[in-house]
Amino acid sequence: MDRRRTLVAGALTAAAVLGLGGVQLLPSTAPAARADGLVAYRSCAEMLTHYRAELAATVTAWGVGGGGWPPVAAARESAATTAAGDAGAAAGADGAVGSGPTGTNVQEQGIDEPDLVKLADGRLVVLAGDRLRVVSAAAEPVVLGSVRVGDGRSYGGELLLDGDRALVVVPSYRDDRVEPPVMDDGTGDIATRLFRPGTPTTRLVLVDLADDQPRVLEQAVLDGQYVSARLVGGTVRLVTRSQPSLPITYPMRPGDPAEDRALAANRATVSGLALDDVLPRVERRDADGRVLESGPAVGCRETSYARSAAGAATLLVTTLRPGDDLAATDRTAVTTDGDLVYAAADRLYVATSRWGTASVGGPAVDLAVPGRGRRTAVGAGGGVADEVTTELHAFDTTGSTSTGYVGTGTVPGYVMGRWALSRHDGDLRVATTRQPPWDGDRAGDTSSMVVRLAEDDGRLVETGRVEGLGRTEQIRAVRYFGDIAAVVTFRQTDPLYLLDLSGRPRVLGELKVPGFSTYLHPVGDDLLLGLGQDADTDGRITGMQVSLFDVSDLSAPRLVDRLRLGPGWSPALDDSRAFTFDPGRRQATFAFASYGDPSGGYRDEALGVTVEGDRLRLAGRMALQPGSWSTRVLTDGDLVFAVGEGGVVTGDAATMAPTGSVRLG
Numbered sequence: 129m130d131r132r133r134t135l136v137a138g139a140l141t142a143a144a145v146l147g148l149g150g151v152q153l154l155p156s157t158a159p160a161a162r163a164d165g166l167v168a169y170r171s172c173a174e175m176l177t178h179y180r181a182e183l184a185a186t187v188t189a190w191g192v193g194g195g196g197w198p199p200v201a202a203a204r205e206s207a208a209t210t211a212a213g214d215a216g217a218a219a220g221a222d223g224a225v226g227s228g229p230t231g232t233n234v235q236e237q238g239i240d241e242p243d244l245v246k247l248a249d250g251r252l253v254v255l256a257g258d259r260l261r262v263v264s265a266a267a268e269p270v271v272l273g274s275v276r277v278g279d280g281r282s283y284g285g286e287l288l289l290d291g292d293r294a295l296v297v298v299p300s301y302r303d304d305r306v307e308p309p310v311m312d313d314g315t316g317d318i319a320t321r322l323f324r325p326g327t328p329t330t331r332l333v334l335v336d337l338a339d340d341q342p343r344v345l346e347q348a349v350l351d352g353q354y355v356s357a358r359l360v361g362g363t364v365r366l367v368t369r370s371q372p373s374l375p376i377t378y379p380m381r382p383g384d385p386a387e388d389r390a391l392a393a394n395r396a397t398v399s400g401l402a403l404d405d406v407l408p409r410v411e412r413r414d415a416d417g418r419v420l421e422s423g424p425a426v427g428c429r430e431t432s433y434a435r436s437a438a439g440a441a442t443l444l445v446t447t448l449r450p451g452d453d454l455a456a457t458d459r460t461a462v463t464t465d466g467d468l469v470y471a472a473a474d475r476l477y478v479a480t481s482r483w484g485t486a487s488v489g490g491p492a493v494d495l496a497v498p499g500r501g502r503r504t505a506v507g508a509g510g511g512v513a514d515e516v517t518t519e520l521h522a523f524d525t526t527g528s529t530s531t532g533y534v535g536t537g538t539v540p541g542y543v544m545g546r547w548a549l550s551r552h553d554g555d556l557r558v559a560t561t562r563q564p565p566w567d568g569d570r571a572g573d574t575s576s577m578v579v580r581l582a583e584d585d586g587r588l589v590e591t592g593r594v595e596g597l598g599r600t601e602q603i604r605a606v607r608y609f610g611d612i613a614a615v616v617t618f619r620q621t622d623p624l625y626l627l628d629l630s631g632r633p634r635v636l637g638e639l640k641v642p643g644f645s646t647y648l649h650p651v652g653d654d655l656l657l658g659l660g661q662d663a664d665t666d667g668r669i670t671g672m673q674v675s676l677f678d679v680s681d682l683s684a685p686r687l688v689d690r691l692r693l694g695p696g697w698s699p700a701l702d703d704s705r706a707f708t709f710d711p712g713r714r715q716a717t718f719a720f721a722s723y724g725d726p727s728g729g730y731r732d733e734a735l736g737v738t739v740e741g742d743r744l745r746l747a748g749r750m751a752l753q754p755g756s757w758s759t760r761v762l763t764d765g766d767l768v769f770a771v772g773e774g775g776v777v778t779g780d781a782a783t784m785a786p787t788g789s790v791r792l793g
Contacts, residue, residue, distance in 0.1 A: 166462070166533050166586060172403055172428035178463065179406050182440040183372065183398045189387040191376040192394055224652035224711035230289045231762040233707050235547055239471050240359040242286030242297060243705050245760045245771045252762075253294055253337065255287050256773050256792050260296055260333075262340055265764050268788030269776050273341035277333040285331075288359045290450045294342070295364060296333040299354045301326040328353040330368050334454050344415050348454045350425060351408035352444060356469035356546075358476065363528050364448050365476055369466050371441040372405040374398070403428070408444055408461075412454055426461040433463035434521070434536040434586070441465040443478060445523055447531045457529035464521060464536070468543070472551035475534065476523040479549065479558075481516055481542040516542045518560060520549075520581070520588055537588025539579045547704065550608035556581045556588060557629055559606045559615055575599045576617055578606075578627055594633035598623050607648040607656065612636075612682065614656060618644030618667075626682045637683040643673055646701050649709055649716070651739045654680035655688075657716060659700055659707060662692055671695045672720070674737050676744050691737060691744040696722040699759055710763050713781060714739045715747055717768055719758035734761045734770035734777070736784045748784025752777050 169175040183192050228234040231247030246253045251272070252263040258278025263269050277285070277296045285298035303326050332348040352370035377393035379386040407428070412421040425444060443466045447458040466478035518541060522534035541560030543549065548559040558581065563574035577595035581588040597603075598617025605616040611630035617623050624645075626637040642665065645658030658675035672693040678686040699706040700718040708717045715738045722731045736747035750770060752758055758770040758777075768781040775791040 166432045166434055166535075168430075168432045169428050175406065175428045175431060176401060176403065178433065179372065179440045180398055180401050183374075183401065184395065186440075187391070187394045187398050189391040189394065190378050192372075192374055192398060222652035222711075223650050223654070224714065225650045225709065226711045227708055227762070231708075231764070233705050233709070235470070235704075236472055238360065238473065240288060241705065242288050242357050242359075243760070244286060245762060245769075246287060246289045246294070247762050247764055247769075248289055251337075251340075252769060252771065252776065253287065253289060254771055254776070254792065255285055255296060259793075260287065260294065260335055260342055261792055262337065262342055263776055263790065263792075265767065265769065266788070267767060267778055269769070269778050269790045271790055271792065273339075275335060275342040275344055277335065277344070279331060286357075288357065288364060288450070289337075290359060290362055290364070292336065292338045293345075293450050294335040294337055295357075295359075295450045296335060297354055297357055297366065298331040298333065300329050300331050300349075302329050302349075302351075327351060327373050328370070330354040330366070332366070332454055334450055346412065346414055346420070346454045348410060348412040348421075350410050350444070350446070352442070355466055355478070358469065358471040360471075360473075360525065361528065362449055362451050363525075364450055365471070365523075365525060365531055366446040366448070367466060367469050367476075367478060368408070368444050368446070369441055370408045370444070371465075372401060374401070374405065406442065407431075408442060410456075421455070425456075426459050430459070431461040431463065432533065434533075439463065439465055443521065445476070445478075445531045447529060449529070458531055460523065460531045460533060462521065462533060464519070466521065468546045470546045470549040470551075471525070474524070474526050475551055475556075476525050476531070477549055477551075477556065478521045478523070479518055479543055479546075481518045515540065515562065518543055518558070520556070520558065522556070522583065522588060535583055535586040535588050537581050537590070539581070539590070541577065544603050544606075548603065548606050550606075550613075552608065552610060552629075554582065555591065557608065557613065559603055559613070561602045561617075574602065576601070576603045576615065578613055578615065578629060578633060580629055580633060592629070592631075592633045594627055594629070594635060597625055597635075604644045604646050604660070605648050605658070607650070609650075614648055614679065614685075616645050616648065616658070616660075618663075624677060624685055626679060626685055628682075637681070637685050639677070639685040639687065641675070641687050643669075643675075645675055647704050647707060648677075649707065651676075651709060651714060651716075652711065654678060655739065655742065657709070657737075657739065657744075659698070659716075659718070661701070662690075672698060672701070674716070674744055676739065676742065678742060688742040689744045691746060693720060693735070694722060696720055706760055708761055708763055710781070713763075715763075715781070717761040717763060717781075717784075719761055719770065719772075720749075721757065732757045734758055734768065734779070734784065736768070736781070747782065748779075750777060750779040750784040750786050 232243045234241050250265050252265050254261045259274045260277045261274040262272045288295045330350045334346045336343045336345050352368035355367040357366045374397050377390040379390050407424040410425040443462045443464050445460040446456050448456050465480040467480040470477045518539050520537045524532040524534050539558050541562045550557045559578045561576045576597040579593040580591050582591045601617040604618045607614040613627040615625045624639040628636050643663040645660035647659045649657045651657045656677040661669045662671050662673040663669050674691040676689040678688045698718050698720045717736050720733050720735045732752045734750040738745045738747045758772040760771045762769045763781050766781050768779045770777045777789040779786045
């Protein structure tokens, strides 16, 4: 059998077979977790000394760790989650990949991801605003029941389904603001003490869905910002990050003599750091409001740090089983940061990008981890400098009730999103770009790479890389197939690279076309569907497009068809969960906001695009209700559901003709 022609289908089919009945690893498929590089704090005093020292390295007259006034360019998190990972869910015999069992287009087979909408047992479970609603998945949908899950301070949330229970995760904050007193020593050198505006928290709500009317069973609130969560075989791993939120003192004007006083006050604040500022707390209550748990989520001696890592943030991985309750079966705390999560069958990875130094109209602030990488002094009015690096932390998830730390590694560059990461045969592969997209002065120096890492005594060690991809360009999409990776970069044209990551990584083939894809999806028969933007020869974006690539010959990928949609935008460009592919019908569905109508109008639609052989066909457009801009489009048999904040529109999946709708209130 020809390896080049069958590689993609074979890799996806193998992933689907391994995923039957949920993720069940054979004992020999994953190496034992090693944590030799991880050190537990011996006491609370040692922990406080560490955090105080790390904060002291970043304290200025303008705040601590980049906080304060004037505004400092914070470390930019990668908002795009469009790079695509290993074989996703429900891979067909021809290599086509469908959605997961709850309707979400997931990254890895058998690993469910939180989303705004879930589909199960003929019902849609929709999180919109501060309410969780159950809607009948019928040609004429109706709202069956709803329950409030927000707290009035919520700013978005996600949910997971485990049997007849929903776990709703709602980012929120605790309002502990204090009016800032003004200090004036009588000389006119004025400084203002600014207290923290609020502490980020993560609210968990466990909801019973046994009946159509949902019912809250428990709630829990964790200190810390929500990063992401994954569900495997009834076990949820929730990732949050927290850092001391301290009052700061700053001069009213740059250059004031009060700078010395402000610096002294901020140093005193850091030296007075207390355990309550460091350890994240948790409070859990039952449906009647009775407190079931209250206090620090972890203790000092249960918190560890990696020898190679630094900083004053606490990354917390909480393991729980929603089928029982919200009581954590394990909490793993590490002194480090984290921006995005990628999960494989036996590992969970948390990544964070370090952006060097930044300044906006004021003194330079080092955004890198103290002691790691280069530092560049930037004067007032300066900009961003230094090379970007990405730090990666691996956790062992082979147990159903515990999570173990494996190790830490660092790679050059930043990742565009969680699906730039992939685990295969015990190794982690990471696709990165050297320079951030906003660093225009150094755009000519940038290029991209894919780095392979292996676990070695508490470290993630590089074992190979292929670099020099797309010089002057940034990565826009990635898809992994076993040892093969497809990488899209863009600045003016769209190079699609096919890489062999086995042995010594190398480029196998390359294709250049106008525009670029931000998401790649296997649709069977060695074909990749690309969702992205069309562009002219100068790199100016002209509208959305759907592309179809033939990768049967890895040395010579081909663009076989392209469907131009015109000026517009889709949430699927930035979030792969907003994309759905039905392998049986060979049809992709996604929301599309068109602003290129000849009449000058603006249309919100759900589109269906069918793959017929090696051609693309627009199956239909389903208009949405005013005020019901769709964020997700799911399919279930012969029906398609466009779900948004305003309501649900149901249609015929084959033609996209609407059959009914319901408002969500």
